[in-house]
Amino acid sequence: MNGGAVDLTAASTSEALDDIVNVRDFEAAARDRLNRVHYDYFASGAQDEVTVAANEAAFGRRALIPRVLRGPGAPALETTLLGQPASMPVLIAPTAFHRLAWPEAEVATGRAAAAAGVIMIAAMLSTVTVEDIAATGAKLWLQLYVQPDLAFTESLVRRAEAAGCGALVVTVDSPALGRNERGDRNDFHDLPPGMRCANMGGDGHVRDVVLSPEISWRHLDWLRRTTSLPILLKGVLHDADARLAVEHGADGIIVSNHGGRQLDTTPASLDRLPLIADAVAGRVPLLLDGGVRRGTDVAKALALGAQAVAVGRPVLWALAVAGEAGVRRLLELMRGELANAVTLLGAGAPADVTRDQVVP
Numbered sequence: 001m002n003g004g005a006v007d008l009t010a011a012s013t014s015e016a017l018d019d020i021v022n023v024r025d026f027e028a029a030a031r032d033r034l035n036r037v038h039y040d041y042f043a044s045g046a047q048d049e050v051t052v053a054a055n056e057a058a059f060g061r062r063a064l065i066p067r068v069l070r071g072p073g074a075p076a077l078e079t080t081l082l083g084q085p086a087s088m089p090v091l092i093a094p095t096a097f098h099r100l101a102w103p104e105a106e107v108a109t110g111r112a113a114a115a116a117g118v119i120m121i122a123a124m125l126s127t128v129t130v131e132d133i134a135a136t137g138a139k140l141w142l143q144l145y146v147q148p149d150l151a152f153t154e155s156l157v158r159r160a161e162a163a164g165c166g167a168l169v170v171t172v173d174s175p176a177l178g179r180n181e182r183g184d185r186n187d188f189h190d191l192p193p194g195m196r197c198a199n200m201g202g203d204g205h206v207r208d209v210v211l212s213p214e215i216s217w218r219h220l221d222w223l224r225r226t227t228s229l230p231i232l233l234k235g236v237l238h239d240a241d242a243r244l245a246v247e248h249g250a251d252g253i254i255v256s257n258h259g260g261r262q263l264d265t266t267p268a269s270l271d272r273l274p275l276i277a278d279a280v281a282g283r284v285p286l287l288l289d290g291g292v293r294r295g296t297d298v299a300k301a302l303a304l305g306a307q308a309v310a311v312g313r314p315v316l317w318a319l320a321v322a323g324e325a326g327v328r329r330l331l332e333l334m335r336g337e338l339a340n341a342v343t344l345l346g347a348g349a350p351a352d353v354t355r356d357q358v359v360p
């Protein structure tokens with residue numbers, strides 16, 4: 001348990017990482033260290049958690065076909081997303097409340113992202129300000145829940161611009177909060193004393209955040225006029241909405257079901273990707289999140305039409321296990337697995353894996 005007495009010494013964190021061989025190993029290690037209520041908050045999904053399970057299962061249902069004797073050489077994993085270079089097509093998905101996992105919270109995550117050269121999407125509901133996360137040197141995008149108080153929303157956009165964020169990620173799958181029954185059973189509805197939503201006004205209580213069913217395309221049009229930062233929409237699952245996103249000037253789309261935490265029984269995000277890729281037809285980059293745990297998962301998502309993927313819960317588990325060092329290790333593992341998968345697929349880069357190399 002890390003009930004305020006976490007051992008932050010280098011020796012203890014490296015020992016904590018001794019038995020970590022793959023991304024999934026972090027969850028069991030984190031579970032041993034976390035307060036049970038906070039573990040449940042991170043792990044849980046909506047209601048029966050059907051979609052949580054579906055996300056990982058969808059990767060398991062697809063098989064990879066290698067091509068041989070192409071001699072592509074060592075794989076190049078670097079990519080450019082919305083004009084920004086990244087060391088690999090794997091991003092850190094926005095997840096709220098990193099301080100529940102580790103005292104240095106999003107600053108530890110940001111330092112690991114900076115060291116790895118990956119893009120971190122900071123959650124609006126971070127427990128450290130966006131300015132302090134930006135100071136880690138991470139390539140940063142900011143996730144927003146558009147607040148009906150547009151003056152407040154605009155002030156946050158200006159802060160993101162001033163802090164050097166490279167894009168805004170507007171979460172559109174949250175006209176209400178999903179029904180989280182583990183949270184209900186645990187009576188977990190706000191942050192413990194001493195922790196706050198650092199970007200929000202007042203006391204930074206979670207209950208003051210508005211997830212509004214009135215948010216519409218008009219708000220997106222307003223945001224489009226308000227900032228010149230690239231805007232991605234996160235949480236699109238319908239191909240018609242993907243087309244509308246492009247028409248309304250979105251610069252990118254994240255195919256996502258919020259890690260199964262919003263509407264339960266939506267399909268796996270991977271299952272919606274090919275349809276959405278066809279609808280968007282290359283007009284804007286597509287990202288995917290939900291259930292990405294292996295280098296082979298990244299390869300499958302890219303072959304089915306994504307330019308990059310984002311990883312959510314594993315980052316929280318790695319943070320809980322060893323803070324910055326944990327997240328660095330996680331990103332190294334993902335990078336090593338992706339390089340290995342791409343090489344074994346006979347490709348020179350993740351983007352060179354083709355759709356015909358993924359079969360049911």
Ligand SMILES: Cc1cc2nc3c(=O)[nH]c(=O)nc-3n(C[C@H](O)[C@H](O)[C@H](O)COP(=O)(O)O)c2cc1C
Pocket residue numbers: 041042043055093094095096123124125143171234256257258259260261289290291292310311312313314316
């Ligand atoms: C504990 C937790 C908190 C999250 N908080 C946010 C958030 O504040 N904003 C958001 O857009 N998505 C949030 N998400 C969703 C993630 O961005 C992402 O869609 C999801 O975690 C991806 O699935 P994965 O965890 O299977 O990788 C959260 C997810 C988790 C697990």
Ligand SMILES: CCCCC(=O)C(=O)O
Pocket residue numbers: 096125177206209258261
């Ligand atoms: C009001 C808290 C929302 C955070 C979030 O998006 C999640 O836990 O999935």
